[in-house]
Each structure stands twice: as structure tokens, then as C-alpha cells.
Amino acid sequence: MKLHLEVIxxxxxxxxxxxxxxTLTTATGEISILPNHENLLTKLMPGEMTIKNNGKExxxxxxxxxxxxxxNRISLLAEYAVRASDIEVxxxxxxxERAKRKMAEHKNDNEFRIAxxxxxxxxxxxxxxxxxxxxxx
Amino acid sequence: MxxxxxxxxxxxxxxxxxxTTRAMQMIAASKLKKAQDSAVLSRPYxxxxxxxxxxxSGKIETDNLHPYMKENGLENTLxxxxxxxxxxxxxxxxxxxRELFESTKNKNDIFITIGKKAEPGVFSLDxxxxxSFPFGTSLPPFETVYPVIKLVNDYFLNNKVGSVKIISTxxxxxxxxxxxxxxxxxxxxxxxxxxxxxxLFEPAIEDLLPSLLEHYIEMELYQNxxxxxxxxQAARMVAMKNATDNAKEIIKELQLEYNKIxxxxxxxxxxxxxxGQFAYA
Numbered sequence: 001m002k003l004h005l006e007v008i009x010x011x012x013x014x015x016x017x018x019x020x021x022x023t024l025t026t027a028t029g030e031i032s033i034l035p036n037h038e039n040l041l042t043k044l045m046p047g048e049m050t051i052k053n054n055g056k057e058x059x060x061x062x063x064x065x066x067x068x069x070x071x072n073r074i075s076l077l078a079e080y081a082v083r084a085s086d087i088e089v090x091x092x093x094x095x096x097e098r099a100k101r102k103m104a105e106h107k108n109d110n111e112f113r114i115a116x117x118x119x120x121x122x123x124x125x126x127x128x129x130x131x132x133x134x135x136x137x
Numbered sequence: 138m139x140x141x142x143x144x145x146x147x148x149x150x151x152x153x154x155x156x157t158t159r160a161m162q163m164i165a166a167s168k169l170k171k172a173q174d175s176a177v178l179s180r181p182y183x184x185x186x187x188x189x190x191x192x193x194s195g196k197i198e199t200d201n202l203h204p205y206m207k208e209n210g211l212e213n214t215l216x217x218x219x220x221x222x223x224x225x226x227x228x229x230x231x232x233x234x235r236e237l238f239e240s241t242k243n244k245n246d247i248f249i250t251i252g253k254k255a256e257p258g259v260f261s262l263d264x265x266x267x268x269s270f271p272f273g274t275s276l277p278p279f280e281t282v283y284p285v286i287k288l289v290n291d292y293f294l295n296n297k298v299g300s301v302k303i304i305s306t307x308x309x310x311x312x313x314x315x316x317x318x319x320x321x322x323x324x325x326x327x328x329x330x331x332x333x334x335x336x337l338f339e340p341a342i343e344d345l346l347p348s349l350l351e352h353y354i355e356m357e358l359y360q361n362x363x364x365x366x367x368x369x370q371a372a373r374m375v376a377m378k379n380a381t382d383n384a385k386e387i388i389k390e391l392q393l394e395y396n397k398i399x400x401x402x403x404x405x406x407x408x409x410x411x412x413g414q415f416a417y418a
Binding site: 006010041070114 | 280
């Protein structure tokens with residue numbers, strides 16, 4: 001028995017495959033989902049998502065979104081998701097600096113909001129990338 | 138012969154026109170790829186979000202409805218009409234305007250226009266226009282939706298309109314884009330489905346629903362912007378390709394006529410010379 005997982009972002013469908021276990025951060029804390037989990041709908045918090053499949057682990061950075069579990073089908077709607085190994089640390093650091101600078105300037109509410117979400121994304125990417133590095137080394 | 142000169146001038150003009158239209162066709166084609174990708178690839182997200190919102194809305198108690206789901210009994214509609222800023226995109230704008238004329242019946246309807254090309258049509262209706270936003274000539278950034286959503290919230294949540302609809306163009310393929318109308322508010326929910334009991338909500342559904350619905354409305358609007366943008370580029374590319382082809386066709390015809398006249402002229406000149414020779418001899 002496997003879970004059918006779909007990770008969908010506004011940019012594209014990131015992932016669609018069968019997995020054994022998935023761990024992620026929700027509004028009420030970190031949860032793991034195994035096959036035959038009760039149907040669930042929950043809000044996703046920015047954090048790391050871990051997928052276990054055939055003994056292999058894969059890590060993703062996922063920003064906020066929604067998660068639906070329904071009859072062993074998991075749909076994860078995230079604003080942004082990226083494979084930990086695909087994160088470019090240099091770029092994320094750059095984005096981090098840029099967003100911080102923009103927030104300091106903060107011309108209007110809209111720009112501030114955008115910069116803030118950029119910053120959150122960059123921090124998250126850096127965190128997940130760092131953890132991933134420790135794990136692989 | 139005067140017409141040989143004017144013919145030459147017309148050939149040159151048609152040549153210039155074809156150069157311009159060809160350039161526009163290339164520009165549209167290069168923008169289309171990106172536009173098409175973003176419109177098509179984000180569809181699954183919005184569709185899933187829509188399904189989720191509707192599904193979830195059906196599970197909430199009727200006395201606990203989110204304001205987005207409440208029908209207030211008003212009959213007028215707030216229309217958000219999305220069009221390009223620039224013309225030369227074939228029948229895209231006129232199709233959009235026709236759709237608008239057909240759908241708006243209530244004289245208290247209110248409009249928000251995004252894109253310059255929709256404005257003349259909307260203004261001609263002589264109804265209230267709340268705001269006009271530019272559409273821009275590049276891929277619309279997500280921030281475009283915030284001011285629109287703010288207005289929508291202001292009008293819908295304060296019971297100034299009964300529903301909110303988007304009129305835009307759906308991108309089906311490079312050769313076909315159709316105007317579509319979509320009601321986004323109030324959120325229609327499915328009748329309580331049988332799976333009601335087996336679902337767990339964390340946090341409680343009442344806390345979950347507002348953020349879900351808000352996100353859904355934003356994404357729905359954004360998706361419509363993306364579709365409109367892709368449609369615009371596709372329509373322009375095809376229209377400009379036709380224009381280029383037509384210009385080439387005209388050049389061909391004119392060239393033929395020009396050659397004929399030129400030949401005729403030369404023949405006449407030869408005849409004149411020979412005639413003169415005979416007269417001399």
C-alpha cells in the first residue's frame with residue numbers, strides 16, 4: 001500500500017508519485033502521514049517536507065499552502081516548493097540580502113509584503129539546504 | 138506613364154507594412170512561449186484549489202458560512218473585465234466586448250477594467266466604472282491582484298453587489314481563444330457530500346476556510362490574468378502572421394501589374410523606334 005502524492009505549485013506540478021511516508025510541518029505541528037491515514041485537510045506552514053520511498057529519503061523546502069489527504073491520495077498545494085538538492089545556496093543568500101534591503105527601504109505596503117515573503121522563502125531555502133548538507137556529509 | 142511610379146510606391150509601402158507586422162509577429166511568438174507555459178502549468182493548482190474550496194465549503198454548517206459564501210440577495214454584479222492594453226490582436230477584443238454586452242443586464246452593474254482595450258466598451262454602457270487598471274505588456278506579476286481584490290472585498294463584503302464575475306479570455310490553443318465569464322463570488326459550494334464525516338480538519342474548519350477561500354479568489358483572478366495574457370500573445374501572433382501574408386500577397390499582385398505595365402511601355406517604345414525608322418527610310 002502506497003500513498004499517491006501530488007505536489008502542485010502555481011508554477012507547475014512539482015512531483016507526482018507513489019510514496020511510503022511523508023513528513024511535513026502543518027499549522028498544528030509536524031506530522032507524518034502513512035498509508036491509510038484518516039482523511040485530512042490542513043494548513044501547511046513553511047518548512048521541510050520529507051518523503052520516504054523504498055527506504056530512500058528525499059527532502060523539499062515547502063512554503064505555506066494546503067494539504068489534503070483523501071483515500072490515500074495526498075494533494076499538496078504549496079505556493080512554492082523546491083527539492084533540497086536543487087536549492088542554490090548562493091542564489092538564496094543573495095535573495096536573502098536583497099529582500100532584507102528592500103524591507104528596510106519599504107516604500108509601500110505592497111512592496112513590503114512581497115519583500116517579506118521573498119525573505120521568508122530565502123530563509124527557508126537556506127535552512128533546508130544547510131540541513132541537507134549536514135545530512136549528506 | 139504615371140501609374141508605374143505610383144505602383145512602385147505602393148509596392149514599397151506594402152513591403153514596409155509586412156516588415157512591421159512580421160516584427161510584431163516575432164515579438165508575440167517569443168512572448169507566447171513563456172505566457173503559454175505559465176498559463177497552462179498553473180492550471181492544475183487553481184483547479185485543485187477550486188475543487189478543495191468548493192468541497193470544503195459544502196462541509197460547513199449553514200449558520201456558520203464564511204462571508205464569501207453568503208448570498209445577499211442583491212441582483213447587480215461587479216464585473217472584472219480583463220483585456221490587453223494594446224490592439225492588433227485580431228478578434229480578441231471585439232469578442233470580449235460582445236460577451237460583455239450580452240451578459241450585463243442589470244443597470245446597477247459595476248465594472249473594474251484591467252487593460253485599456255476594454256475601456257471603450259465598458260464606458261459606452263454608461264454604467265459605474267469603479268477602477269481601471271493597466272494590464273501591461275509583459276507577464277502580469279502577482280501583485281496586480283491585490284488592489285483588485287481589495288476593491289472586490291470592499292464591494293462584496295459590504296453588500297454593495299450581489300455577485301462578482303470575471304470576463305476574460307481563456308487560452309485553449311494558439312489558434313483558439315474564447316471569451317469566458319466566471320462567477321467567483323459568492324463561492325458556490327457543493328451540496329453536503331457523503332464523505333463529510335470521514336474528514337479531519339486541523340485547525341478547525343472555521344479557521345481553515347477563510348485563508349483557503351481568500352487564497353482561492355486571488356489565485357482565480359491571477360489565473361485569469363495569465364490566460365488573458367497568453368491569449369493576447371497568441372491572438373496577436375496569428376493576426377500579425379495573417380497581415381504579413383496578406384501584405385506579401387498584395388506585393389505579388391502589384392509586382393505582376395508593375396511588370397506588365399513596364400513591359401507594355403518598353404514594347405511601345407520599341408514600336409515607336411521601329412515606326413520612326415520606317416518613316417525615315
